[in-house]
Every structure is written in C-alpha cells, then in structure tokens.
Amino acid sequence: MIEKINNLKKEILDKLSEIKDSKALADLEVFYLGRKGEFTKILRDISNVVPEKRAAMGKAANQIKKEIQEKVNEFKMQFESKETQEGEEDITLPGVKFETGHLHPITQLQYEMEDLFTSMGFMTLSGPELESDYYNFEAINIPPYHPARDTQDTFYIDSKNKEGENDLVMRTHTSSVQVRAMQKHGAPLKAIVPGRVFRSEATDVRHEHTFYQVEGFVIDRDITFSHMKGILELVGKKLFGPETKIRMRPKYYPFVEPGSNGEYTCFLCHGKGCNLCKKTGWLEILGSGMIHPNVLRAGGIDPDEYQGYAFGFGLNRLAQLRYKTDDVRLFNSGDLKFIKQF
Amino acid sequence: MNLSLNWLREYVDIPKKIKAEELGQSLTMHTVEVEEIRSEAEKFKDIVVGKIIEVKKHPNADRLQIALVDIGEEKLSIVCGAPNIAPGQKIPVALVGAVLPNGLEIKKAEVRGEVSKGMLCAPDEIGLGDDHSGILILDKNAKVAKPLAEHFKMEDTIIEVDNKSLSNRPDLWGHIGMAREISAIHGLKFKDYSYDLEKDSCKSDCEKLNIKVEDHKDCPRYMAVSMKGIKIADSPKWIQERLLAVGMRPINNIVDITNYVMLETGQPMHAFDKNLVDKIIVRKAKKGEEMKTLDGENRKLEENTIVIADSAKPLAIAGVMGGEDSEISSETKEIIFESANFDFVSVRKTSNKLSLRTESSARFEKGLDPNLCEKGLARAIDLVKQIIPEAEVSSDLVDHKKFELNLGPIEIELDWFEQILGIAIPTKKIINTLNNLGFSTEEKEDKIKVAIPTWRATKDVSIKEDIAEEIARIYGYDNIPGSMPKLEMSAPIQNTELKLLRKIREALKGLAFAEVYNYSFVNEEQLKKMGIDSSDYIPLANPLSANQTLLRQKISTNLISNVVTNQARFDKFSIFEIGTVFLNHAGEINKDNRSEEKLPYQESRLGMLIAANKDKGIFREAKGAAEAMFRELNIDIAFCESSAQSNWSDKQAMADIYLSDGRGSSAGVLLGTISKLDPKIAKSMGIKKSVTVMEFFVNEILTTSNKQQDKLYKPAAKYPALLRDLAFVVNKKIAFSDILKMIYDHNDYIEEVELFDVYEGESIGADNKNLAFRVRYQADRTLTADEVDNIQKELLKKLSEQFEAQIRDY
Known part of the structure; x- marks a missing residue:
C-alpha cells in the first residue's frame, strides 16, 4: 500500500516538473488530489486496511499528501507570479475616467460662509425673492422717494395695490429678511440670510441684474460697533487668510446708524497696491452698521432694550475675486465650460 | 462733485x-x-505758450495756413485753419502727445502734404468756454515756452467726491x-460765510414783488429780491476760473453768480429777467401745460409738477431747470433772484419723470435746509455788488415760508456712547467733535443735550444714533478696535430646507451632475415654443429686455435652454438647478404686518436634466439618477402614469414621481415629474440632443424627508433565503409597476423583487418586452425548494393569465 502511494508520489512529482502553466497545474491537482482524484482514492482505500496497521498507514499517507500538496503550491506560486508579470502595465497611463459633478462656485462660497457662521451659533434664514415694497424698503427705513432708492434700481412686479401703486418687487437685497426675522424670532437673534437678489441694471462684463448676497445680523442687549468689527475681522481672516486686516469707513445705508463699509487687505498684493485693488491696497467687500432703531421697531423689538448690527456681503464679488473671473455674467450663464472648472 | x-x-x-x-x-x-485728486494743471499738460513768427498760405488748401511757431527750444511748423492768427501773437500750442480736455490726442500729422507738429488752440478746444471763432490770443507779456497752466496761474487741486x-x-x-x-x-479753524440781509436790503423806491406760493408743502420757503442796474457781461476771471476748475462752463456774470453761489453754499439759485416776468406764482402745473427749458427741450408737464409761473405761463420747473422765456440775455437790465426750497420728494419725482438731472435737482432732492436760502441770496447779492458796482437791490425782500425743523435738543446719557460703540471716548472729545460740526452742546451731570444745527436737521440727524455716528466717524472707525461679544451659548435653530438642499446638492454632485444657476425670468416667445400658455405668468412692470419679462413658473424652462448653450461642446451632460418659481396666486407669506394680504406663491424647485446625442436609455438613466439621489435621502420613489398635461413632453415618455409604498407603487405623495422633451419642440428650440428633464417640489421632498424614519439596522435573516429568477415576455403597454405589485402581492414570503434586465427586440416581437426578475423568498423558518418552486409556479400561472406573459425558461 505504502509502495503504491510512493509510486503515485513519484508519478505526480515527475509530471509536476514537466508542467508549464497554471492551467495544467490546476488540471493535475484535480486529477490526483481532487475529491475524486487518484491519490484521494488510495487514501480512501486505507479504510480497508486491517485496523492494527491503519493508524500508522494513515499517518504516513497524509504525510506524503502534505508533501505533494506543498510541492504543488510551490509551483502554483511560481506560475502566478510569472503570469501576472506577463502583459506588463504602462503605469503612466491615466485611470479609467469617472465622471464627477460640480457645485456652482457661488454655492461653494455660500456654504463656506454658512459653515463659518453656523459654527458661531448663527441661524441660517431664507426669505421670499418676490418681496413686498414694505419689507424690502419701508420696514428697513427706506420710505417712498427716499434718495437711497436711486441707487437701487428695482424690478417691480406688474401688479397694483388698492392705492394704484406697484407694491411688489424682486428683492433688491437680503436685508429684506431682517424685519421678517425679527417678527418671527424676536430678540436676541443671530442669523445670516444667503440668497438671490435683483437690481434692474443692464448687464455687461461688470454688471448683473441677478446676484447673490449673504446678510447677517446680531441683536442682543449689549451689542456694539466694536463687536461688529470683531466679527467682520474674523470673516476677513477666514476668507482671505490670517494676515487680513479690515478697514472701515462711514457709508450711508438707511437701515443702519452708524453706517459703515468694510474693506479687506487686498489678498493679491497684501496691501501694497495692485491692479486688483486699484492701487489702494484694499478691497471693498461689505456694507455694515448698527441696526437703525426704526428697523428694530418695525421688527417689534424695543430699541431701548436691544441693539444690534447688520452686515452684507456680495457673493458674486467674492467669487470674482477668489476665482479671478473676468465676466460677472458667467455665474448665471448655465455654461458648463465655466461650471466644470469648479 | x-x-x-x-x-x-x-x-x-x-x-x-x-x-x-x-x-x-x-x-x-x-x-x-473721494474718487480722485488731481492737479488742475493736468488738463493743460503739454500745452505751452508759443509765439507766431510767420504765417504763410498752405500751398494745397485755400483755407489753411501754416504758422511757424517759436516754443523756446525749437520752432514748429503747424497747419492751422483759424483766420485770426498773425505774426507776433502769443498763442496756446498743444504739443505732439498732448491730450486736450475734449479727449483729442495731438499727433504729428501731414495735412494736405504739409507736416504739422502740434496744434494752435481755440478757447473751446482747451475747455475755456464755447468760443470757436478763432485761436485764443494770449496776453502780449505771456512768456514763450511757459506751460499754459502756469501762464494761467493754475495751481488749484481738484478733489472729486x-x-x-x-x-x-x-x-x-x-x-x-x-x-x-x-x-x-x-481740528482746523472754520470761517463760515457771514451775512446780513438787512444791510443789503433796498433803501428807497423799493418795489413790492408780486410773489405767491400756493402751497407751502410744495415750497417750504421762497425768498426773492430784484436788483437793478445790471449789465450783462462775461464774469471776471476769478469767477470763471473757479467755475472751470470744478468743471462748470462760464456763461455770463449773472448766470455764473447763481452757479457760483450754488457751488459755494450748496443753495441752487435762479435769476429771472425781471422785465419778462409780471408776477411769480409757485403752483402745480395745469393739465396740458408745456414749457421750453433752458436746454432747448420742449417739455410736457405733468399735473403734480411744481412750477414757477407768471400770470400767463410756467417760467421754470421748480428745483430742476429754468425756462427759455425768462432767461437772462444780453438785454437784461433788471433781475429777480430766487433762492427757494422745494419739496424734495416732488423734485425727485419730477426729475425722474423727465429724465432731467441737474445740479439743482441733485441738491434739492437730498432735502436742503430751508434756512440755506438766506445764505444763498445774501451771497448772490454780495457777488453782484462786487462785480457790477452800479447794481443795487430794487425791491423789498420777499420771504414766504412755512416749515418746521426738529432742532432738538437730543438728550443722551454720556455712557450710552460706549454702550453703542464699544469704546470709551473722553467726554471732552465728544463735545469738541460735536461743536466743530456745528452742534451746540450742554453737559449736565452724566447727560449731554445736543442741539442739531439747521443744516443737519432736514432728514439727516434726528436721533441719538445719528449723534453716535458723528462722534464715531470723526473719531475714526479705524480707531475703534474689534472685539467679540460675550453671549450665551445656544444651538441655532436648524434650517431644515437648506440642510436638505445641501444634501441634495452633494448627492447630485456625486452622481456627476453639474449645478447651474439661471435667471428667474423667462419670456413669452420661449414659453410659446414649448407650448406653454404664458397668460398666467407674473409679468415684471419694468423688464430690462424682451427676453426677461415674466417670472418663471418652472425650473425646467431655463434648464432646457441650457442645452443650447452646451450642446456643441459636450456630447452628453447632466445638470441641475435649485431655485424659486413664482405662481400667480396668493401664497402663505404676508405682504406686511398691517393687512392680511399675501405675497404671490413662491416655492423652491429642483430641476435635473440629462442631454445626450442619442436617445438610447437616457430616460431610464435619469430615473436612475433620481432614485440614487433619493436613496441618499432615505426616500424610495415610484414612477407612475403622468396626470399632468405638458405640451413639451414626449407623450410616450412622461411620468409622475411619487413616494413609493416600498413595492414600486405610489404612496400618494407627488414629489415631481419626469419627461422626455418632445423632439419636435426640441427642434423648434434649436436643440439637437435628446433631453430628459425632471422637476421636483422641494417642499414635498422636505415634508417626506422629515417624516422618514432614520435608517435602521436589519439583522441578517436567521434562516436562509431562496432566490428564484423569473423571466417572461409581455406586451410593452403593460406597466412594470402593475407586474411588480402582482408579484409582491402573490405571497408573503416574497420579500424582495429586483428587476435585473429589460430587453426589447425583434426576436420577441416588436410590441413586446422581456422582463427578468430576481425574487427573494424569506420566512421565519427554512423554506424548502419544493415549497418555493410551487409558489413560483402559481405566480407564473397568474402572470400569464393576467398579463398574457409568456414564460421564458433559462
């Protein structure tokens, strides 16, 4: 019996040495070592051996099987490593193309701003784009025929109220949400309002009638001008880097008093003066101020008890600065040559 | 300015x-x-004083002459068309490279074969009035080669605000x-203009001017006085220089004085020729009235326009522009000076209506101080007396007025300034600042009483916050340090809609969609092409262009237009947009808090679009994208027969998208729609691609998503599941969802049914489709193969009975 096994072992080892590829090796393995293989058959026959010899024989047979199996595995490894080397890769080829999507650059900036402010505990609010004259103008201290309406060419809706006036507008700023927010949430209040706004202005490379803003306001008992400056400094550093400084100077907006604009150190020349900042070293980015008591009152908040600040950023302006786009109309163009760059 | x-x-x-x-x-x-600071001399850069040495005729042109001009360093030969030049004259020479105030750049040129190196200038060419009759002849003593600006002693600096x-x-x-x-x-010394109208008043034979103000609401103050002994002439040089320096054209002494006074005091003035005016009435224009304004335009006046009229006709549009009829002319001997204050709202309206913006209207509409009238009038009389010594006031001073100004005082607690500004500014500094700006102050214990000067009292300053701004801005916003407030911590209320939209955007980005933004506007023509009735679309009252007249009611419309923009460059693309649509019925948002009126209905929509060169499969691909996106939101959707009419949709390929009941049928919540763009409509729009569009209601997604439970872990089944494949051919018209429903309903052990193949082709008949399913059987015990095979056999029987399904055996 053992002899038979040893003969078979020899036969297998001889055949192994002649085998050229893994396919033949696999066939051989099945032929001898498989469930119905020759070697397996012999092992099965051991059960017919007399019990006294069976244990020793079984041990020996298994030992031989193990040896054969190890030899087979050795060959297997050789073939595998050889075969995978065949058909060598050009490792410099690019990968198979996976199509990826794109978020609009203004969406990306808006999210950046939202994340910054929500991390500081601000709510993010929305408001209607088609707005009443009341919330867009009157409630925020811009009565009819206020000269400030000069600078805001407004799209009016072709519908008239009982007095025969066009009293619906496409909102000219996100400030229209201020009084709505105060009426809904009361004070204290910390909120930002990102959104689309409209001005009736002929479009060209530098002008758009549809653009995007982020408005923000904080109302509480002891909110000061200095606090406003503090947060705007922080936004500047976040947007343009830790070295960024803010410069504020008086600017008139009817809904704030005192009113201010805000300029950040030009990120391109770091304040030295270049073409981007028109040699001033500063980029005008925002408008801000302490919320006018009339606006607080319109929102049902007592200005003797509470005070607050408000600010507004133009997202198109930020996007143009950051991405150095040369035509503001690209943002609303639906042109994938543009969008797919972001 | x-x-x-x-x-x-x-x-x-x-x-x-x-x-x-x-x-x-x-x-x-x-x-x-401040926009710009420039030296006044800059406008005469490269213009020098030259002396004409000789003048000869141009050989090739009768009307031209050639002047040889000495400019010091060299002698230039310059071709000139003006007749008034002669040897010995000193004249302004614009050298090659000079840019004249009118923008003309001087270049070396050949004029009819003769080289000309520069230009001799007429007064109008260098911004010195209107005269173009000949070259400007300078003073005999003018120094050759001296820059013209120096010759004119131009050493002013202009600050443009x-x-x-x-x-x-x-x-x-x-x-x-x-x-x-x-x-x-x-902190410099301010020297205000001081005046005494009493001293200037008429002393004898004083006329009483017949002046009436009908309504002081239109005209809070009207001051006027007449002056006789007027001789109209050019203004003296110093007045002309001042006017020119700030960019105003000198006309004659009286007109120049009115302008001078306006530029100096801020008070617009008007002068009438007294002999052309019998009386003055400030009134509203009458229906159909017209007048010719000083700019030569004939203007139809609206009834609410305030005019200055005599007994017969309007003489001037109040606060905007005077009329030709009573204009100062060389014949004028006696004038009436008007120094008035008009209702700023009315001036603004009128100026807007007439599209006529003037230096005067720009000032009035800001709300000028009615007390400024006095200063203006006094300064005008003063200047006339300086310039025309024979002139004198010939009438009583008319001063019709009715106005109220809130001059305060405002009482402010001194420590309030720190409360609002966040920085302690010394009281002394506060008081100094206010006093320097003309506010008078009275300090009383820890309070300060601030009286508002009349020139700040119209609309500008009325509350303590205004005073805080005065202090802060003079102190310098830059000198106020930034700081962070100490606030109570609280988690902000989440904006679930924005949160959802962000999730949707991220999901779509992952599915290779690109986000676009489109305008909120559409136009009738575009809608018409798509077979959409635009009569119910909300129109803009003042659209900018014919392309953008109506507010969009669908995201899809402009999204479809994006195909035209991109089809040449991209074979296939997927885009989406999230935006607002505007419907013409009342919504839920209040117009204001005084009435119950509502704004028109507005809601957010999500549009998704896939465009490809070949139709093949993009309808199902779009569905797949929607399913994948909704999977991110843990929402299962079902495609059901379309209930809506859509003229631009391919009738064979349009469906409503519902929340699924989990078994491929609607659970009753409509989330959106999907349709293929009708090929004929696509063609009419210039679209060369096959297009599938989906539009979703963000509110519905939000409500659904809010109701959706969190994903829960399902433990692996204790007992093995059995899988059986199922394939059969049915007529194309039989809806997948009906078949799916039948399979699910067939037996409770059927836990999951997955469609893994759809085939259409000649071999199975043109009207047919082959559907292949994998059915998963699962129970709370071990199912036997026989058991499941029997269930499946029953199912096949039912399918062939109900749908005439022909079973295909694998």
Whole structure:
C-alpha cells in the first residue's frame, strides 16, 4: 500500500516538473488530489486496511499528501507570479475616467460662509425673492422717494395695490429678511440670510441684474460697533487668510446708524497696491452698521432694550475675486465650460 | 462733485503741510468717498505758450495756413485753419502727445502734404468756454515756452467726491459745508460765510414783488429780491476760473453768480429777467401745460409738477431747470433772484419723470435746509455788488415760508456712547467733535443735550444714533478696535430646507451632475415654443429686455435652454438647478404686518436634466439618477402614469414621481415629474440632443424627508433565503409597476423583487418586452425548494393569465 502511494508520489512529482502553466497545474491537482482524484482514492482505500496497521498507514499517507500538496503550491506560486508579470502595465497611463459633478462656485462660497457662521451659533434664514415694497424698503427705513432708492434700481412686479401703486418687487437685497426675522424670532437673534437678489441694471462684463448676497445680523442687549468689527475681522481672516486686516469707513445705508463699509487687505498684493485693488491696497467687500432703531421697531423689538448690527456681503464679488473671473455674467450663464472648472 | 482746494481754503485754514492726498484720505475715512485728486494743471499738460513768427498760405488748401511757431527750444511748423492768427501773437500750442480736455490726442500729422507738429488752440478746444471763432490770443507779456497752466496761474487741486456717498448729506453739496467737515476732522479753524440781509436790503423806491406760493408743502420757503442796474457781461476771471476748475462752463456774470453761489453754499439759485416776468406764482402745473427749458427741450408737464409761473405761463420747473422765456440775455437790465426750497420728494419725482438731472435737482432732492436760502441770496447779492458796482437791490425782500425743523435738543446719557460703540471716548472729545460740526452742546451731570444745527436737521440727524455716528466717524472707525461679544451659548435653530438642499446638492454632485444657476425670468416667445400658455405668468412692470419679462413658473424652462448653450461642446451632460418659481396666486407669506394680504406663491424647485446625442436609455438613466439621489435621502420613489398635461413632453415618455409604498407603487405623495422633451419642440428650440428633464417640489421632498424614519439596522435573516429568477415576455403597454405589485402581492414570503434586465427586440416581437426578475423568498423558518418552486409556479400561472406573459425558461 505504502509502495503504491510512493509510486503515485513519484508519478505526480515527475509530471509536476514537466508542467508549464497554471492551467495544467490546476488540471493535475484535480486529477490526483481532487475529491475524486487518484491519490484521494488510495487514501480512501486505507479504510480497508486491517485496523492494527491503519493508524500508522494513515499517518504516513497524509504525510506524503502534505508533501505533494506543498510541492504543488510551490509551483502554483511560481506560475502566478510569472503570469501576472506577463502583459506588463504602462503605469503612466491615466485611470479609467469617472465622471464627477460640480457645485456652482457661488454655492461653494455660500456654504463656506454658512459653515463659518453656523459654527458661531448663527441661524441660517431664507426669505421670499418676490418681496413686498414694505419689507424690502419701508420696514428697513427706506420710505417712498427716499434718495437711497436711486441707487437701487428695482424690478417691480406688474401688479397694483388698492392705492394704484406697484407694491411688489424682486428683492433688491437680503436685508429684506431682517424685519421678517425679527417678527418671527424676536430678540436676541443671530442669523445670516444667503440668497438671490435683483437690481434692474443692464448687464455687461461688470454688471448683473441677478446676484447673490449673504446678510447677517446680531441683536442682543449689549451689542456694539466694536463687536461688529470683531466679527467682520474674523470673516476677513477666514476668507482671505490670517494676515487680513479690515478697514472701515462711514457709508450711508438707511437701515443702519452708524453706517459703515468694510474693506479687506487686498489678498493679491497684501496691501501694497495692485491692479486688483486699484492701487489702494484694499478691497471693498461689505456694507455694515448698527441696526437703525426704526428697523428694530418695525421688527417689534424695543430699541431701548436691544441693539444690534447688520452686515452684507456680495457673493458674486467674492467669487470674482477668489476665482479671478473676468465676466460677472458667467455665474448665471448655465455654461458648463465655466461650471466644470469648479 | 468736484471740490477746488483753493475754494475750500477760503473757508477753512488748511496748513500747507496737509497735502491734498492726505485731505482726500481723511475725507474718505471720516466723511465721504473721494474718487480722485488731481492737479488742475493736468488738463493743460503739454500745452505751452508759443509765439507766431510767420504765417504763410498752405500751398494745397485755400483755407489753411501754416504758422511757424517759436516754443523756446525749437520752432514748429503747424497747419492751422483759424483766420485770426498773425505774426507776433502769443498763442496756446498743444504739443505732439498732448491730450486736450475734449479727449483729442495731438499727433504729428501731414495735412494736405504739409507736416504739422502740434496744434494752435481755440478757447473751446482747451475747455475755456464755447468760443470757436478763432485761436485764443494770449496776453502780449505771456512768456514763450511757459506751460499754459502756469501762464494761467493754475495751481488749484481738484478733489472729486463720489456723489452717491453724499446722498444723506444735503449740507455737503457746497464748498462751505465741506470746509466745515474738514475743519472738524483736522481740528482746523472754520470761517463760515457771514451775512446780513438787512444791510443789503433796498433803501428807497423799493418795489413790492408780486410773489405767491400756493402751497407751502410744495415750497417750504421762497425768498426773492430784484436788483437793478445790471449789465450783462462775461464774469471776471476769478469767477470763471473757479467755475472751470470744478468743471462748470462760464456763461455770463449773472448766470455764473447763481452757479457760483450754488457751488459755494450748496443753495441752487435762479435769476429771472425781471422785465419778462409780471408776477411769480409757485403752483402745480395745469393739465396740458408745456414749457421750453433752458436746454432747448420742449417739455410736457405733468399735473403734480411744481412750477414757477407768471400770470400767463410756467417760467421754470421748480428745483430742476429754468425756462427759455425768462432767461437772462444780453438785454437784461433788471433781475429777480430766487433762492427757494422745494419739496424734495416732488423734485425727485419730477426729475425722474423727465429724465432731467441737474445740479439743482441733485441738491434739492437730498432735502436742503430751508434756512440755506438766506445764505444763498445774501451771497448772490454780495457777488453782484462786487462785480457790477452800479447794481443795487430794487425791491423789498420777499420771504414766504412755512416749515418746521426738529432742532432738538437730543438728550443722551454720556455712557450710552460706549454702550453703542464699544469704546470709551473722553467726554471732552465728544463735545469738541460735536461743536466743530456745528452742534451746540450742554453737559449736565452724566447727560449731554445736543442741539442739531439747521443744516443737519432736514432728514439727516434726528436721533441719538445719528449723534453716535458723528462722534464715531470723526473719531475714526479705524480707531475703534474689534472685539467679540460675550453671549450665551445656544444651538441655532436648524434650517431644515437648506440642510436638505445641501444634501441634495452633494448627492447630485456625486452622481456627476453639474449645478447651474439661471435667471428667474423667462419670456413669452420661449414659453410659446414649448407650448406653454404664458397668460398666467407674473409679468415684471419694468423688464430690462424682451427676453426677461415674466417670472418663471418652472425650473425646467431655463434648464432646457441650457442645452443650447452646451450642446456643441459636450456630447452628453447632466445638470441641475435649485431655485424659486413664482405662481400667480396668493401664497402663505404676508405682504406686511398691517393687512392680511399675501405675497404671490413662491416655492423652491429642483430641476435635473440629462442631454445626450442619442436617445438610447437616457430616460431610464435619469430615473436612475433620481432614485440614487433619493436613496441618499432615505426616500424610495415610484414612477407612475403622468396626470399632468405638458405640451413639451414626449407623450410616450412622461411620468409622475411619487413616494413609493416600498413595492414600486405610489404612496400618494407627488414629489415631481419626469419627461422626455418632445423632439419636435426640441427642434423648434434649436436643440439637437435628446433631453430628459425632471422637476421636483422641494417642499414635498422636505415634508417626506422629515417624516422618514432614520435608517435602521436589519439583522441578517436567521434562516436562509431562496432566490428564484423569473423571466417572461409581455406586451410593452403593460406597466412594470402593475407586474411588480402582482408579484409582491402573490405571497408573503416574497420579500424582495429586483428587476435585473429589460430587453426589447425583434426576436420577441416588436410590441413586446422581456422582463427578468430576481425574487427573494424569506420566512421565519427554512423554506424548502419544493415549497418555493410551487409558489413560483402559481405566480407564473397568474402572470400569464393576467398579463398574457409568456414564460421564458433559462
């Protein structure tokens, strides 16, 4: 019996040495070592051996099987490593193309701003784009025929109220949400309002009638001008880097008093003066101020008890600065040559 | 607005060491935005004094002459068309390279074969009035080669201020107001113009002017006086220079004086020829009235326009522009000076209506101080007397007025300034600042009483916050340090809609969609092409262009237009947009808090679009994208027969998208729609691709998503599941969802049914489709193969009975 096994072992080892590829090796393995293989058959026959010899024989047979199996595995490894080397890769080829999507650059900036402010505990609010004259103008201290309406060419809706006036507008700023927010949430209040706004202005490379803003306001008992400056400094550093400084100077907006604009150190020349900042070293980015008591009152908040600040950023302006786009109309163009760059 | 530094110096002592640039910078940081600072001499750059040596005729042109001109270093030959030149004259020569005030650049040229190196200038060509009759002949003593600016002693500096930044400061529309501001910023001495109208008044034979103001609401103040002994002539040089320096054209002495007074005090003035006016009435225009304004235009007046009229006709549009009929002319001997104040709202309306913006209307509409009328009138009389010594006041002073100003005082607790500004400014500094700006103050214990000066009282300053701004801006916003408030911590209320939208955007980005933004506007033509009735679309009252007249009611419309933009460049693309649509019925948002009126209904929509060169499969691909996106939101959707009419959709490929009941049928919540763009409509729109569009209701997704439970872990089944494949051919018209429902309903052990193949082709008949499913059987015990095979056999039988399904065996 053992002899038979040893003969078979020899036969297998001889055949192994002649085998050229893994396919033949696999066939051989099945032929001898498989469930119905020759070697397996012999092992099965051991059960017919007399019990006294069976244990020793079984041990020996298994030992031989193990040896054969190890030899087979050795060959297997050789073939595998050889075969995978065949058909060598050009490792410099690019990968198979996976199509990826794109978020609009203004969406990306808006999210950046939202994340910054929500991390500081601000709510993010929305408001209607088609707005009443009341919330867009009157409630925020811009009565009819206020000269400030000069600078805001407004799209009016072709519908008239009982007095025969066009009293619906496409909102000219996100400030229209201020009084709505105060009426809904009361004070204290910390909120930002990102959104689309409209001005009736002929479009060209530098002008758009549809653009995007982020408005923000904080109302509480002891909110000061200095606090406003503090947060705007922080936004500047976040947007343009830790070295960024803010410069504020008086600017008139009817809904704030005192009113201010805000300029950040030009990120391109770091304040030295270049073409981007028109040699001033500063980029005008925002408008801000302490919320006018009339606006607080319109929102049902007592200005003797509470005070607050408000600010507004133009997202198109930020996007143009950051991405150095040369035509503001690209943002609303639906042109994938543009969008797919972001 | 242009400010002359020399002019400012008359009213504030500016030391030489404060340079114009510094002044501009400080005005910008404390008051108004300075746009540019330029030396007045700049406009005469490369223009020098020359002397004509000889003049000869141009050989090839009868009307031209050639002048040989000495400019010191060399002698230039210059071709000239003016007849008034002669040897010996001193004239302005614009050298090659000079750019004239009118923009003309001087180049070396050949004029009819003769080289010309420069140009001899007429007065109008270098911005010195209108005269174009001949070359400007300079004084005999003019020094050859001297720059013209030096010859004219132009040493002024012009500070140009952004008018927009002045819209809240009626008091800054003249040099005196600016001088006061500069004095406050730099702590310099301000020298206001002082006057005494009494002293200037008529002493004998005084006429009583017949002047009436119908309604003081239109005209809070009307001051007037007549002056006789007027001789119309050019203004003296110093007045002309001032006017030219700030960019205003000199006309004649009286008109120049009215302009001078306006530029200096901020008070617009008007002068009538007294002999052409029998009386003056300030009234509203009558229906159908017209008049010819000074710019030569014939203007139809609206009934609410305020006019200055005599007994017969309107003479001037109040606060905007005078009329030709009573214009000052060379014949004028006696004038009436008007120094008035008009209702700013009315002036603004009129100026807007007529599209006529003038220096005067720009000032009135800001809400000028009615008390400024006095200063203006006094200064005008003063100037006339200086320039025309024979002139004298010939009438009683008319002063019709009715107005009220809130001059305060405002009482403020001194520590409130720190509460609002966040920085402690010494009381002394506060008081100084206010006093320098013309506010009078009275300190009383820990309070301060601030009286508002009349020139700040119309609309500008009325509350303590206004006073805080005065203090803060003069102190310098830059000197207030930033700080962070100490606030109670609280988690902000989440905006679930924005959160959802962000999730949707991220999901779509992952599915290779690109986000676009489109305008909120559409136009009738575009809608018509798509077979959409635009009659119910909300129109803009003042659209900018014919392309953008209506508010969009679908995201899809503009999204489809994007295909035209991109089809040439991209074979296939997927885009989406999230935006607002506007429907023509009342929504839920209040118009204001005084009535129950609502804004038109507005809601957010999500549009998704796939465009490809070949139709093949993009409809199902779009569905797959929607399913994948909704999977991110843990929402299962089902496609059901379309209930809506859509003319632009391919009738064979349109469906409603519902929340699924989990077994491929609707659970009753409509989330959106999907349709293929009708090929004919696509063609009419210039679209060359096959297009599938989906539009979803964000509110519905939000409500659904809010109701959706969190994903829960399902433990692996204890007992093995059995899988059986199922394939059969049915007529194309039989809906997948009906078949799916039948399979699910067939037996409770059927836990999951997955469609893994759809085949259409000639071999199975053109009207047919082959569907292949994998059915998963699962129970709370071990199912036997026989058991499941029997269930499946029953199912096949039912399918062939109900749907005439022909079973295909694998």
